[in-house]
Each structure stands twice: as structure tokens, then as C-alpha cells.
Amino acid sequence: MIGLAILGATGSVGVSTLDVVARNPGRFAVRALTGCRNWRVLLEQCRRFSPSVAVLADDDAAAELAAAVAAEGLAVEVRSGAAALEDAARREDVDAVMAAIVGAAGLLPTLAAARAGKRVLLANKEAVVMAGRLLNEALAASGGTLVPIDSEHNALFQCLPDGRNDPDGAGVVSLLLTASGGPFLDTPLEALAGVTPDAACRHPNWEMGRKISVDSATMMNKGLEIIEACWLFGVGPERVRVVIHPESIVHSLVEYRDGSVLAQLGNPDMRTPIAHALGWPERMLSGATPLDLVALGQLSFRPAEPERFPCLGLAIAAAQAGGGAPVVLNAANEAAVAAFLAGTIGFTSISSVIDSVLAQYAGPDPADLEAILALDAESRLSAEEKIRDLAL
Ligand code: NAD
Ligand code: MG
Numbered sequence: 001m002i003g004l005a006i007l008g009a010t011g012s013v014g015v016s017t018l019d020v021v022a023r024n025p026g027r028f029a030v031r032a033l034t035g036c037r038n039w040r041v042l043l044e045q046c047r048r049f050s051p052s053v054a055v056l057a058d059d060d061a062a063a064e065l066a067a068a069v070a071a072e073g074l075a076v077e078v079r080s081g082a083a084a085l086e087d088a089a090r091r092e093d094v095d096a097v098m099a100a101i102v103g104a105a106g107l108l109p110t111l112a113a114a115r116a117g118k119r120v121l122l123a124n125k126e127a128v129v130m131a132g133r134l135l136n137e138a139l140a141a142s143g144g145t146l147v148p149i150d151s152e153h154n155a156l157f158q159c160l161p162d163g164r165n166d167p168d169g170a171g172v173v174s175l176l177l178t179a180s181g182g183p184f185l186d187t188p189l190e191a192l193a194g195v196t197p198d199a200a201c202r203h204p205n206w207e208m209g210r211k212i213s214v215d216s217a218t219m220m221n222k223g224l225e226i227i228e229a230c231w232l233f234g235v236g237p238e239r240v241r242v243v244i245h246p247e248s249i250v251h252s253l254v255e256y257r258d259g260s261v262l263a264q265l266g267n268p269d270m271r272t273p274i275a276h277a278l279g280w281p282e283r284m285l286s287g288a289t290p291l292d293l294v295a296l297g298q299l300s301f302r303p304a305e306p307e308r309f310p311c312l313g314l315a316i317a318a319a320q321a322g323g324g325a326p327v328v329l330n331a332a333n334e335a336a337v338a339a340f341l342a343g344t345i346g347f348t349s350i351s352s353v354i355d356s357v358l359a360q361y362a363g364p365d366p367a368d369l370e371a372i373l374a375l376d377a378e379s380r381l382s383a384e385e386k387i388r389d390l391a392l
Contacts, residue, residue, distance in 0.1 A: 001029045002278075003093045005118075007085065007109050008100035010035035010042055012209045013123045013149065016270045017098050018045060020278060023285050028278070032088035034101070034109075039065035046076045052093070053077045055084045057105070085109040090116035096278070099124040100149070102211050103334050104376055107131060111369070117142035121277045123149035125228045129330045131372055132231030146232070147277040152177045152225055153232055154273035155251035155264035165234035171257040175229050178245040178252055179304065180205050180268075182217040185246060189308060193348045197341045205248040205268040214337045215311075218350055219304060223315020224333075227326050230319065237319035242312070244302045249291070267291055310351040314358060323365030324375050325358065331379035332357035339387045349390040357382045 004021065008014045014035075021028045030049040035042045039061040046054050046069060054069070054076050056062040062080030069076050079087070089097050089112040097113035098121045099106055106124035111131065113120050115138045122128065128135060139146055148154045161170050183202050184192060201213040208216070215221035226240045248268040255261050266272045267289050275286035306313055311333070318325035336353035339345045345353070357379055366372040 002027060003031045003091070003095045004028045004098065004278075005032035005034075005088050005091060005094040005096075005113070006030065006098040006100065007034050007089060007106065007113075008098070008102065008124070009033040009045055010038045011100055011102060012207065013100035013270060013274070014098070015041075017100065017121075017274050017278070018049060020271050020275045020284070020286055021049070023287055024275075024279075027284070029093075031091055031094050034085055034088055035061075036101075036105075037061040039068070043068050046074055047072070050074070051076060053079060053084075053088060053091075055079045055081075055088050057081065057085065082108060086112040089113040089118070095119060096121060098149070098274075099127065102126070102209055104130060104330065107373075111135060111138060114138035114144050114146070115142055117144040120144060120146045121149050121274075122146055122153075122232075125150055125224050126330050126334070128231050129224050129227045129326045130376065131369065132227070132326075134369060134372075136231060147280050148228075148232055149270075149273050149277055150225060150228065151268070151270065151273050152252040153228060154276055156229065156233060156254060158264045158276065159252070159254040159262040160233065164232075167233060167235050167239070172235070172239075173255045173257055174239045174241055175233060175235060176241050176243060176253040176255060176261075177222060177225055177229065178248070178250050178301075179219060179222045179242055180216065180248045181244040181246055181304070182219065184217055184308070185244070192308075193346050195347045197343065200340070200347060204246070206270070208270075210341055211334070211337055214340060214350070215333070217347070218311040219309035220311035220315060220333050220337075220350075220354075222304075223312050223319070224330065226315060227319045237316065242304055244304050245299065247296065247299055249296065249299055265291060311354065314351060314354050318358060323363060324372075325361060327366060327372055327375045328358055328361045328379045329354060331376045332383040335380050335383035335387065339391075344392065345387055345390045346392060349387075352390060353383050353386045356386045 034055040066078040096119040099110040100123040110127040200217040253263040269288040271286040318329040332354040
């Protein structure tokens with residue numbers, strides 16, 4: 001039995017992970033489940049999966065959960081707060097950690113899993129964008145492994161040979177990330193300023209949490225994924241390319257020196273990369289519908305228009321600048337997306353906020369975790385200032 005901790009169990013990736021676990025009885029023992037405030041969903045998961053510990057980031061929500069768990073006589077320890085999240089990630093009886101908290105909040109528990117030598121199943125791309133070097137160093141020092149959950153990176157992982165972080169030795173020319181283009185791919189440019197949060201979260205192919213849905217609509221998601229790919233596969237940003245593929249069937253491709261291009265295909269269902277990473281190197285059932293190419297008929301590809309997706313350009317610039325720029329980019333984006341979702345700023349102001357915060361940034365590069373967290377906090381403060389200027 002593989003001992004499993006699921007960080008962000010109550011979210012979109014977390015729920016899909018438990019769905020895959022339930023389809024493969026006898027393979028996994030769920031030891032730890034975590035959430036933020038949604039204690040009712042976590043309670044239901046405790047009933048079904050009997051973890052040893054359930055953690056909520058929020059103290060009040062944890063008190064509600066603890067009362068409900070006691071009333072039902074469930075043998076689950078309930079904890080709350082940041083230290084409890086990290087403890088869940090490094091438990092001795094845990095072999096693999098699904099890192100599926102959204103945003104910078106996932107960094108410390110993900111790093112704790114890497115430092116403890118776990119198999120890290122990585123969905124929380126913001127943690128890699130902020131601290132890719134520290135994560136890689138922690139995995140190398142502890143003997144831990146990382147299997148990507150993000151569908152594009154999971155596809156690249158499947159299309160690369162073993163020794164995935166030696167692209168030159170493997171004859172890799174470039175990594176090609178596909179992007180759906182999100183819900184506004186064909187919206188007239190002049191209408192973008194007035195789109196609503198609900199429209200931005202109505203993704204054509206994927207059902208995801210609200211933050212990543214907005215990131216997909218701005219294509220900041222693809223920008224973060226370029227930086228993620230650089231850290232995961234040891235390439236510079238000039239070797240990661242992006243192509244729009246509205247059907248979301250080809251999840252990404254690797255181009256080799258001899259002209260071969262390897263791709264991974266499948267219906268857009270996160271349970272496929274999740275099952276791949278949970279079972280790797282074996283294949284497991286995921287519940288995903290088999291791909292029917294004849295029913296699909298056609299697959300299409302096109303370039304990303306820079307004026308439609310300014311966030312993609314900002315992310316590429318931050319990837320090229322390196323150092324602290326990706327930390328600043330990520331923090332400003334999280335603040336701007338939260339403000340857009342709250343109805344404080346318009347959709348097109350998201351890129352304006354990030355642009356202005358990035359423009360103010362002038363090193364020094366963060367040397368360690370404390371410096372990264374300080375730069376993250378500082379960038380959020382300057383983003384909040386800009387958000388006040390742009391408030392509707
Ligand atoms: P979600 O919003 O549905 O779920 C987020 C989870 O994180 C929830 O369990 C929530 O309780 C928890 N959380 C939120 N804030 C927290 C905090 N401050 N402290 C502790 N826990 C907190 O998000 P999601 O769509 O499942 O995405 C999770 C991560 O996976 C993101 O980094 C996202 O980019 C990545 N990802 C998601 C998908 C997808 O299909 N949903 C695909 C690829 C990558
Ligand atoms: Mg992705």
C-alpha cells in the first residue's frame with residue numbers, strides 16, 4: 001500500500017485524485033487530507049477515506065470539523081494552521097504527496113514534502129515558479145522524486161526518456177506546450193474589458209478551480225507553465241514554445257534533433273495525468289473516457305495573439321529575466337486575479353497590475369526561502385496599490 005497525503009484535497013485536483021484512488025482499491029492508504037475552509041467537504045472525505053489526520057488552514061473551520069468528527073466517532077485527528085500542513089506533507093507513513101493547494105500558499109508544504117524525500121505529485125505550479133531551484137535542490141538532497149500533474153508537464157514527462165533533466169543528452173530541441181486559449185479565444189478584443197468573472201471561469205474544455213480558470217483566460221497559466229517546464233526539465237525559456245490547440249487533446253509535445261516530435265494525447269480529464277503520476281511507472285485505471293479520434297475528426301493549432309494575451313508576454317519576459325522576476329510575476333498575478341474575481345478590477349486590468357509591479361522590480365535576486373517570501377509579500381503590497389488605482 002502506498003501512503004498518500006493530499007494537500008488541497010477539497011479542490012478540483014484533490015477531488016479528482018480521490019476519485020482515482022477510489023477506482024484502484026487496495027493500492028493506496030490515504031493518511032492525510034487537507035483543505036482551507038471547506039470543512040463539510042473534508043468531513044465527507046474523512047468518512048469515505050479514513051485518513052489519520054485532516055488539516056484545515058483556517059482555525060474556525062477546523063473547530064467545526066473537529067466537532068463533527070467527534071460527534072460521528074471518526075478516528076481522525078483534526079489539526080489547523082500552516083505548521084500542520086507541513087507536518088501532513090512529511091509524515092513517516094506517507095510515501096507520496098499530492099501537492100494541489102492553489103497559489104503561493106502551497107509553497108511551504110510542497111517544499112516540506114520535497115525535503116522529506118517523498119514522491120511529490122506536483123499540481124501546485126505556483127510553488128515551482130516561486131522556488132524551482134529550492135525544490136530541485138531539496139529533492140536532490142533528500143532523494144525525493146517529482147512527477148508532474150499539470151497535464152502539459154505530465155505529457156512532456158511521458159514523451160521524454162529517463163533522465164528527463166538532461167535535454168541535450170537526449171537530443172531534445174524544444175518542448176512545445178499546448179494551450180486551449182481559454183473562453184475568450186475568439187471574443188472581440190474590445191469586449192474583453194467588460195467580461196465577468198463567471199464568463200472567465202467558464203472554460204471550454206476543463207473544469208478547474210477559479211484562480212487557474214482566470215489564468216487560462218489570460219494565458220498567464222501558460223506563462224507560469226513555461227517557467228514550470230524550465231525547472232522541471234532543465235531547459236531555458238527559449239526552448240519552450242507555446243501553440244494554441246483549442247480542442248485540448250494533444251497535451252504537449254517534445255521535438256527531437258532528428259525531426260521526431262512525440263506527443264501525448266487524451267481527452268481533457270485531469271484524472272489521466274493524476275492516475276499516471278499516482279501509478280508511475282505502472283498504468284492504472286483513471287475513469288477517463290477513451291479517446292475517439294474518428295469522432296473528433298480534426299485537431300487544430302494556431303499561434304497565440306500577443307495583443308489578446310499580454311499576460312503571456314509578461315510571463316515570458318519574467319522567465320527570461322529570471323532571479324526574482326517570476327516571484328514578482330506570480331504574486332502580482334495572484335493579487336490581480338483575486339481582485340478580478342472579487343469584482344474590484346476589470347479583466348484587462350489584470351495585466352496592467354502585473355506590468356506595473358514587474359516594472360518597479362529591480363533585484364537583488366532572492367537568495368533563500370526567506371528572501372522569496374519577503375519578495376512575494378512586497379510584490380503583493382505594490383499590486384494592492386495598483387489595484388486601488390484601477391478599482392472599478
Ligand atoms: P481549487 O481552487 O479547486 O482547490 C485549491 C485547494 O487548495 C483547495 O483544497 C483549497 O482548500 C486549498 N487552499 C486554498 N487556499 C489555501 C490556503 N491558503 N492554505 C491551504 N490550502 C488552501 O484549485 P485547483 O484547480 O484544484 O488547482 C490546484 C493547483 O493545481 C493549482 O496550483 C493549479 O494551478 C494546479 N492545476 C490545476 C488543474 C485543474 O485542472 N484544476 C490543472 C493543472 C494544474
Ligand atoms: Mg496545465
